[in-house]
Amino acid sequence: MKKILVVLIICVLCSSCSSYAFFMDSDPEGADLNIINNRKEVVYTGKTPVKVPSKYIPKGDYFVTLNKIGYKENIVFKGNSKNVKLKKMNLGKRNLEKVE
Numbered sequence: 001m002k003k004i005l006v007v008l009i010i011c012v013l014c015s016s017c018s019s020y021a022f023f024m025d026s027d028p029e030g031a032d033l034n035i036i037n038n039r040k041e042v043v044y045t046g047k048t049p050v051k052v053p054s055k056y057i058p059k060g061d062y063f064v065t066l067n068k069i070g071y072k073e074n075i076v077f078k079g080n081s082k083n084v085k086l087k088k089m090n091l092g093k094r095n096l097e098k099v100e
Contacts, residue, residue, distance in 0.1 A: 021057050024064070024076065025049040025093040031068040033076075038062065064091075071096040 024033055026048040035044040037058040044056035048066065057079075064077040074094055 019054050021052050021054045022091050023049070023051050024066075024091045026066055026068070027093055027095045028068070031066045031071070031074075031094075031096060034065045034067065036063055036065065066094055066096065068096055070099055072099055 026033075029048050031048045033044075033046045033048055033050050033052070034042050035052065035056055035058065037043050038061040043058050043062075044052060046052065062079055063075055064079075066074040066076055074096060076094060077091065
């Protein structure tokens, strides 16, 4: 009985933990973060600060961009799911450059 209770507690704790690939923020906050796959399709969009769930990291080549009106597009990260495994990685705060 105790073993079953321990297993249930562990399952509940593990399922409540969020699994994310990376965290990203921007200055100013509120930039659109996009993950774009190798077919140029946007597979994830969020607003900074954001924790991107692991399930949105596509197979193959992809890149991550930050966009905000009045600021230059920022390609933050280029990756390949075969050689880059993002897991709870903090990509930090990115300063966005104003468009002149």
